[in-house]
Amino acid sequence: MSENISLPKPYKITDIIKETEIEYTFRVEADLEVEHGQFFQISLPKVGEAPISISGIGDNWLEFTIRKVxxxxxxxxxxxxxxxxxxxxxxxxxFPINEYKDKDLVVIAGGTGVSPVRSTLKYFYENSDSIKSLYLIAGFKDEDSILFEEDLEKFKSEFNTIYTLDKEKIDGFEVGFVTDHIAKVPFDSFENYNVIIVGPPVMMDAAAKEVLKNGVVEEKIWVSFERKMSCAIGKCGHCKIDETYVCLEGPVFNYTKAKDLLD
Known part of the structure; x- marks a missing residue:
């Protein structure tokens, strides 16, 4: 008998990390083959289910950073x-990790958009010799909404980092939106590079337009529509944008496709 891929299975929680007042990271035991940027349907019997991006991948464990909403x-x-x-x-x-290797990579993430790209960042932090350079711009609304503070601090040792808060100034953080800091990335000095943009649709649209102004071509830009995921099997239609089912074809898209899907 073939396995029912739509049937949820139980996975034991081994750790719960409080990131903010409304965002926790849950680590579960899981010996599964997963790729950076993919998602799972998280559920509880008789309650319901919700699509959640993978925020961490390890030996026999996965992490999901979940917002209480x-x-x-x-x-x-x-x-x-x-x-x-x-x-x-x-x-x-x-995210096409192998395509990023031996090149420069720019990651622009806003708010909870840091979650779906976190495992990619951790991969290149742990394998820094596989990439020429990595520029990270991470923005949050305010001090209380900062995610993954320990990771952000560690990333400073391997990446070129710009951390920013919308309107607050605290140690280690600039002021403004991520788009205000994109011009600081030396795109002109890169021979071969890629750009990842993850965050709310408005932020992704604005950031993509800003990097295009800086000479980046569409084919080098990757985005994640993690907020648009739904049933994961193309049945409910909630994630459909025009003729595209985000849960089947996404959530990671090259900008050549994504530009027609952004709100």
Whole structure:
């Protein structure tokens, strides 16, 4: 009998990390083949399910950074270490890691958009000799919404980093939106490079237009529509933009395709 790929399975929670008041990272035991940028359907029996991007990949474990925003996530936040999180997946397209190797990489992420690109950042942090350079611009609304503070601090040792808050000034952070700092990236000095942009649709649209102004061609830009994911199997239609099912063809898209999907 073939396996029912739409049937959730239980995975044991081994750690829960409080990132902010409304965002926690859940680590689960999972021996699965996954790729950076993919997502799972997280569920609880008799409650419902929600699509969540992978924020961390390790030996026999996965991490998901979840925001408390509705019925399913509210119930997930009631779980404790040792209990089960139900999941099905992985689903969707991924960031083309091999295409980024031996080149310069620019990552521009806003708010919760740091989550789906975090595993990619950690991969290149741990394999820094596989990439020429990495420029990271990460922006958050305010001090209370900063995610992955330990990772951001570690990244400074290997990456060229710009961290920014929308309107606050604190140590280690600039002021302004991520788009205000894109011109600081020396695109002219790169021979071969790629750009990843992840965040709210308005931010991705503005950031993409800004990097294009700086001479980047569309083919070098990658985005993730992680907020648009839905059932993961192309049945419910909630993620459909024109004729594109984000859960099947995405969430990672090259900008040549994504430019027609942005709100």
């Amino acid at each position: 509705g019925k399913v996530t509210n119930e997930v936040f009631e779980l404790e270490v040792g209990e089960n999180l139900f999941m099905r997946g992985p689903y969707g397209s991924s």
